[in-house]
Amino acid sequence: MSWYLYLIECEDGSVYTGITTDVDARFAQHANGTGARYTRSRKPRAVLASFELADRSSASRAEYWVKRLTPAQKRELAGGRRSLDSVLPAVIVVDDDKTIEAIEPAVTPIDMVIDAALAQVPLAATTPEVGIEVQVEPALDATPPKRARRSRTARSPRA
Structure with a gap:
């Protein structure tokens, strides 16, 4: 079963990112208020883009990296000016059996x-x-100043 990463533009200008197996049905849930809490308070306008991925694991991994983008970068991704591969970390193949996600996105x-x-x-x-x-x-003054410690005063015993 294919999974999809989708981007929804909201009325306040933000871009919501999610994953699903059916983008149209999921957008309908967001639109009628039964979707994510985020889209309940920020009315969804339209699906900007969706990307088909092999499985839920791949979709979740892509969602993690796309959620780190700014709304402008998400719009670049939706508009085709940025590829999904450029957002995901590079995979280094060590052996035929082992792969390591070691390099963050370009x-x-x-x-x-x-x-x-x-x-x-x-x-x-x-x-x-x-x-x-x-x-x-x-910067030379990059170290933040130390906070002064409060001195503790002796308390009188409670009556």
Whole structure:
């Protein structure tokens, strides 16, 4: 039985991601208020896209990675400007029997810079597909100030 990953645009501009075996029936559930709690408060407008996957496990894995995308990135995926494979982690085949999901989805150089800046760690990498070298150093004052501890005052015994 095939499973589908689907993207629904909601009235507030958000994009809901889910999995199902029947996209039309599931959208009808979302539309009449018996679907996910998320779409009960944000009325669904339309199905932006659906992607057929081999089984529930594959669909759940894809759903996990797609839910990490921003609404704009989800719209790129729905519009065909981004492929589902570009969102999923790369699979490394070790032996014929073993595979390891070891590499996160491909990221753009700007994503690398933003992630490094947020993590405040040094980063030096060359992106082979673009050919630019990125170097990010943490700010000198990257360490947050320590909070002062409250001194405990002796309490008088209760009467």
